[in-house]
Amino acid sequence: MELELRHLRILLAIAEAGSLSRAAAALMLSQPAMTTQLRRIEASLGQALFERSARGVVPTRAGELVILHARDAVASADRIRGRRLRSAAGPEPVTVGGSSGPFLGHLAIHLPAVLSNPVSFVQCATTGEAMSRTADRSIAAGCMIELDGFGMTPPDGVVVDVIGLEPVVVVLPVGHPLARQERVDLAGLVGETWLLPPHDPGCDDYGALVEACGAAGFAPCVSSLRIGQVGILCDLISQGAGLTLLQGSARSREGVVMRRLVGDPLLGRHLLALHRESPLIGARPLLLSLVRDAFDSRCAKPD
Template sequence: MELEVRHLRALCAIADAGSVHKAARQLGVTQPSLTTQLRRIEHALGAELFARERTGCRPTPVGHEVLSRARPLVAQMAALVSETRAAVARADGARLRVGSTASRALAGWLRGLRGRLPGTDISLHMDVSANSLLRALAVGQLDVAFVHEVEGCPLRIPEGLERRVLMEREPQFVSMARDHPAAAAPVVELTDLADDRWMVDPTVDGEWDGLRRVLGAAGIDPPILHGDYHTAASLIAVGEAVAPCQPTSAAREDMAIRPLRDDPLAVRLFLCHRPDTDADAAYEELATAYREVALRTTTYRQWLLHHNSPLLEAA
């Protein structure tokens, strides 16, 4: 077996994600296929590259050596591809490659950009990992990236990127079944959820560490379910779990969204771009779209009013 760039990219993804499971999701492949690929690579090199542990994978000494050689090659190949595509785009016309983590402001943002930049080819790449988007931005695969940074869990921002903060501290609310006892109050105490199962997506950068820190500070050690938030919705609706959620999340007939007392969970929202990218239009349209969705969401609008948010002044 001869090693190819895709093999080196897989090794870098596993090292960055800390587990084969997370890396597989980021690469868009199944975990078994990535595990098989890793075994073939190790067999070809005649050495174990990662030590398998209960909490994930960590590079062995040989793995560190291989990664030190692989990363520059992967970055150079990514730069070659992106620069070639950029040259083609310049010849063919204007293009804006947008990256984003999940946000209800996305639809309005894209609509605003298309109206403001007619004739521009606007593409969207979504990823649960903000760090993955920032790496793609750094090597020229994206032009702008809208990401969230969990409080207390700083993102790894590549050198040279610039950022514009949209919300310095966006509170994270909690979603629960409509008939949950805590849903009767407009604001929920963390201690009211001490006996609930909490669900969190560990592939979202900083999400699990941030939640664990806040629960620990409150003296709470509830059972944790790991899974994606699409699955979480069905479990929350029937009372099997509660979960942190964005304040712009819309309530459903079978689900309630409530702020937490003193807002212990929060994220910073910002738009990141390379110095050679004019991000004014992207930022302004993003701010407008976010403001619109925030003010349409009753619970979040009430929170903004209570805290005299600058968003209301801008509106």
């Protein structure tokens, strides 16, 4: 079997997801189909590329080398495609939206350089809003974050790619007794007050916190105060009003520290969503390449 770009994308998806099932979901394949494809790729190369374990899959030494070259090959192909899109795309204006995360800013810098379409960018208040606007095509593509296992089912017609998983961090005031620890045990936060953002139909922050704290042996005390602005949240935390959870790629702010939790019990899933009839659906490989660049440069990966 001769390796094609689609095979290389499968290897990259598996390496980034750390799981055949998550990679299959990201590429909209069944897990048996993903397993069959991986076996064919490994057979064509004559060696195993991933080691299987109860926690998922990790590249072998040979696999790491193949993935390195695959990433370069796919990135080169996407750049070539981007140049073709720039010359062939029509003048239809497009809008790209996003909720929290590093992707929207990265696209705002790099996407206009490879599209001839006039492109604008809009900030969405929540993951649910970004997904809804992608579904009704008021935005051509949406970048968003959900908590792993606590997101929403994509609406009909929307294609969702999982860009990667990132550990969720706890935000503490600098004077907190645990602020100097490299990692914080969630069980050590019994009795703390938690500040959460407003209800988001695309991401159940409350349910995720309750489940994680329950696994740690306690029920969290959640404030009735819901704040959506990260700056205001961090200002309240710096004054001792409580704690909150953020993505590890969030910008650090004065008066607070961000610490990973022991065992990373909560993970954020960075997503790119497009409607199948979006004017950017043909540019999906290019968009994926750009947001994966942002993820690799800004986001920590689970251990």
